[in-house]
Amino acid sequence: MPKKVDHQQRRTLIADALMRVAADQGLEAVSLRHVATEAGVSAGMVQHYFRTKDEMMAFALSVVRERSQIRVTEAVAGLGENPSPRLLLRTMIAALLPLDEHTRDDGRVALAFLAYTAVRPSAAPSLREDTAQLTAFIASVLPAGRGDAAATGLLALMEGLGVHLLGGQYTAEQALAALDAHLDLLFGTPATT
Amino acid sequence: MPKKVDHQQRRTLIADALMRVAADQGLEAVSLRHVATEAGVSAGMVQHYFRTKDEMMAFALSVVRERSQIRVTEAVAGLGENPSPRLLLRTMIAALLPLDEHTRDDGRVALAFLAYTAVRPSAAPSLREDTAQLTAFIASVLPAGRGDAAATGLLALMEGLGVHLLGGQYTAEQALAALDAHLDLLFGTPATT
DNA sequence: CAGGTGACATTGCAGTTGCATCGTAAAGGA
């Protein structure tokens, strides 16, 4: 076994560069050479770690999913012992929304991948799984009596808020206000944060 | 003035081809020659009607917006004289959701353009205007007392449902159920359709 | 019946794309 290199690290290094490119030029600007330049490595190296472009894309997508997973976990972990369901949901959803300049980049990449998988459905199953998982969790936290439809709706609301935030249609405050208003409806409570 | 040709018609002919390509191969597959082939015309003709690719894209986007505008108008017109606010909203939103195989194509194109304008913000203002218009209308129809946040939320819910429908995460029935559940919350009524 | 103008079609060009190939250098086990 010659030369030990951390493959995983190299791959995420490249994936990070890919995401930077995608964030401010779109997925269609993602090319082997472009990503290589952004990563500060040679194009040959990119090819070494990803035999094909699709493989690189798939890996980058998995990184995106993983990152948002982590973001949720951390945000929820910061809440301490058993918080109220409402606060839990709010925190979770807010963590997934592109509210500041930094998470906006991630959001743009996610949106690009969304459009990407809508056409190249090879990666769609994994996204479906994520959604199903989230839906199930939300449904379990929601007040009893609300059906799955409420969870579905809440998740859709989140997605839509995210999209509109990225489009610049809503400000962060508007999005959060809409989220809180929706939670008001779901919980009946007139908001005690 | 030689040869009179309906410019608008030719341009929409080309835009239709573009949308067909975008619907099943993504916007990144849209090229002059590809669109031309799909439209069954020469690449030169495409160039004749659109001096640049961006011009073509912009026009196609305007067509998409216009089409969905029309779809809403028609759906609402089919409701007869002053329908209940709730039914009005439901009809409007359902008309914008990619519920069947045909509207799914349009949805895919719209999603692609969404990601496109998130990066190339030249066309973003027009989308923003559409959203503002819709929000204002929804707010005016919603029961008094509900703030703008409710309208914002409803619109976001719609967008999110659309995205998830395209991703195959939700079925048409689930999406409509979520929509109805949300309307239940907004109107207080336990649904009398 | 000129001839100018608009409606195309063809061709060419420089740049970029994904990918295969080849070369090489270094590391570690034998």
Added chain:
DNA sequence: TCCTTTACGATGCAACTGCAATGTCACCTG
């Protein structure tokens, strides 16, 4: 010490890209 295996870098290639340039008709006006 050799020598296989890994880790790259460089180069090449066919396909494609947007766009400019040029050509060729048909039409309408004078």
